[in-house]
Amino acid sequence: xxxxxxxQINKPLLDVPEExxxxxMKDIAMAKLLMELASLFSLNVGNVVKRTIKNRxxxxx
Amino acid sequence: xxxKHNFKDLSDDELIEGIVSxxxxxLFEMLYDRYAKLVxxxxxxxxxxxxxxxxxxxxxxxxxxxxxxxxKGKSKFSTWLYAFTxxxxxxxxxxxxxxxxxxxxxxxxNIGEDSYDPDVDDNxxxxxxxxxxxxxxxxxxxxxxxxxxxxxxxxxSIKELAEILELGESAVKMRLKRAKEKLINVYKDVxxx
Numbered sequence: 001x002x003x004x005x006x007x008q009i010n011k012p013l014l015d016v017p018e019e020x021x022x023x024x025m026k027d028i029a030m031a032k033l034l035m036e037l038a039s040l041f042s043l044n045v046g047n048v049v050k051r052t053i054k055n056r057x058x059x060x061x
Numbered sequence: 062x063x064x065k066h067n068f069k070d071l072s073d074d075e076l077i078e079g080i081v082s083x084x085x086x087x088l089f090e091m092l093y094d095r096y097a098k099l100v101x102x103x104x105x106x107x108x109x110x111x112x113x114x115x116x117x118x119x120x121x122x123x124x125x126x127x128x129x130x131x132x133k134g135k136s137k138f139s140t141w142l143y144a145f146t147x148x149x150x151x152x153x154x155x156x157x158x159x160x161x162x163x164x165x166x167x168x169x170x171n172i173g174e175d176s177y178d179p180d181v182d183d184n185x186x187x188x189x190x191x192x193x194x195x196x197x198x199x200x201x202x203x204x205x206x207x208x209x210x211x212x213x214x215x216x217x218s219i220k221e222l223a224e225i226l227e228l229g230e231s232a233v234k235m236r237l238k239r240a241k242e243k244l245i246n247v248y249k250d251v252x253x254x
Binding site for chain 2: 003004005006007008009010013014015016017020021023024025027028029031032035036
């Protein structure tokens with residue numbers, strides 16, 4: 001489409017405030033910690049099945 | 062696979078793979094550097110202030126870190142990120158400003174099905190004036206704004222829109238058509254300058 005006015009919206013692009021990166025990365029560090037803590041307490045069903053089967057097979061031998 | 066020592070050489074897909082497999086915050090920081098300006102400006106389009114745009118951007122990146130594993134690589138990452146950002150903004154605006162939007166949209170709500178112009182096409186869009194268009198976009202619903210921006214600002218195809226919005230292509234075409242018609246009608250009512 002020629003002369004698309006949508007391409008002119010929000011131009012010129014604003015620069016991102018420098019302090020925002022620090023805030024975002026602080027959030028990410030906290031999220032990572034919580035995700036890793038959650039993974040310690042969650043049940044990995046796939047892994048349980050795999051280990052059970054492996055255990056069962058080794059007992060049969 | 063050749064190990065790339067310079068992270069800047071990594072493609073988006075490689076970067077994402079690294080982030081998802083190890084929750085690597087260093088790689089995520091690189092992803093932020095690549096897309097912060099884009100996300101920030103998209104958020105600004107839905108925000109009522111710079112401060113609100115910053116908050117929205119912060120939220121989008123946090124949500125992105127947690128949900129990055131849901132990106133399956135069916136579309137370009139940037140395309141997926143546009144939709145991800147818009148979705149967050151639309152939900153935010155709908156949740157927080159629903160009453161305000163309802164009030165602003167009162168004139169458009171009165172537009173019945175019969176008043177839709179079936180001949181609204183892309184040529185009509187190209188005739189719009191930028192400042193007036195900005196105002197008109199604020200007066201239509203966030204969902205309509207999102208689909209129009211994805212199509213005409215980010216140039217997503219109908220197929221990409223269907224994938225991203227999890228709709229059929231005919232549903233996308235219908236939503237797009239209605240959004241365009243509504244925009245044109247609202248645009249006519251905007252008293253600018």
